[in-house]
Amino acid sequence: EAQVTQNPRYLITVTGKKLTVTCSQNMNHEYMSWYRQDPGLGLRQIYYSMNVEVTDKGDVPEGYKVSRKEKRNFPLILESPSPNQTSLYFCASRGQGAVLDEQYFGPGTRLTVT
Amino acid sequence: GQNIDQPTEMTATEGAIVQINCTYQTSGFNGLFWYQQHAGEAPTFLSYNVLDGLEEKGRFSSFLSRSKGYSYLLLKELQMKDSASYLCAVISDKLIFGTGTRLQVFP
Numbered sequence: 514e515a516q517v518t519q520n521p522r523y524l525i526t527v528t529g530k531k532l533t534v535t536c537s538q539n540m541n542h543e544y545m546s547w548y549r550q551d552p553g554l555g556l557r558q559i560y561y562s563m564n565v566e567v568t569d570k571g572d573v574p575e576g577y578k579v580s581r582k583e584k585r586n587f588p589l590i591l592e593s594p595s596p597n598q599t600s601l602y603f604c605a606s607r608g609q610g611a612v613l614d615e616q617y618f619g620p621g622t623r624l625t626v627t
Numbered sequence: 628g629q630n631i632d633q634p635t636e637m638t639a640t641e642g643a644i645v646q647i648n649c650t651y652q653t654s655g656f657n658g659l660f661w662y663q664q665h666a667g668e669a670p671t672f673l674s675y676n677v678l679d680g681l682e683e684k685g686r687f688s689s690f691l692s693r694s695k696g697y698s699y700l701l702l703k704e705l706q707m708k709d710s711a712s713y714l715c716a717v718i719s720d721k722l723i724f725g726t727g728t729r730l731q732v733f734p
Contacts, residue, residue: 548724555726556670556714571721603669616660616722618669 515540517619519604525625526594534589534622536604542617544607545587546571547579549600550621556603562587594626629653631725633715638731639705647700647728649715661689661700662714664727670714673700705732 517538526532538545546561548571558571562581576598578590587606591598604619631651639645651659658677662670674684676691676698688701700713712727 553726556716556724558721561721601667615672615675618671620669621667623667 515617517604517606517617519602519619519622521622522620523623525627527627528595529593532591532594532624534591534602534604534624536587536589536619537585538587538604538606538617539585540606540608540617541584542606542608543584545581546605546616547577547587547589548603548605549573549598550603551600559589559602594624596626598624599626600624629717629719629723631715631717631723633713633725633728635726636729636731638733641705641707641732641734643705644701644703645705645730647702647713647715647730649698649700649725651696651698651715651717651725653717653719653723655719656693657718659689659691659698659718660714660716660722661687661698662716664712664714666711673713702730707732707734 520535543564547559548556550556557573559577560571560579562568565584568579568581602622605616607616633649660675661673663673664670674689676689681690686703691698710732712729714727715725717723
């Protein structure tokens with residue numbers, strides 16, 4: 514089954530404690546991205562990657578890091594989480610064939626930083 | 628700047644028809660997507676429009692007017708399970724999402 518998986522699905526942590534949210538897709542997609550979703554603000558892109566070893570900032574990259582060492586994986590790293598990073602996070606992927614290729618979303622990770 | 632506007636909330640009755648509007652102002656335009664998102668879940672793809680006109684897909688249709696920067700999603704024969712948020716997203720140099728319209732369907 515074609516899918517994007519994320520782990521963990523729920524996470525409560527404390528300020529300053531480094532964490533990583535994993536994302537993996539099994540569709541051999543080149544393009545992957547991370548979004549955060551907050552009430553009233555919609556989905557905002559954090560980082561994206563056009564292919565292995567190619568990453569770029571989205572609209573709200575501050576406080577986040579990513580890496581793309583393998584095509585299937587695109588982890589999101591919060592080196593020193595803060596309460597304003599409490600949010601619902603989605604990983605997404607799509608093929609590079611056309612801009613209009615459907616984007617597949619992971620199930621989401623609900624992060625709370627206290 | 629880039630801006631996508633949708634109504635925040637709408638209500639409708641089971642069996643009815645509802646139209647969710649989306650207006651956009653973006654630096655470029657390569658297409659428009661509609662996604663459905665149930666509370667706490669991932670967005671799922673509904674439709675996309677590249678050219679002006681109506682695209683029909685079962686109970687869902689989406690319309691685009693590029694000259695007006697306008698799209699709508701039409702949902703027919705509403706069911707309770709259609710209660711969800713509906714996200715309009717425009718592809719310019721990247722995919723930009725509106726804040727979504729929360730639709731509540733009542734019996």
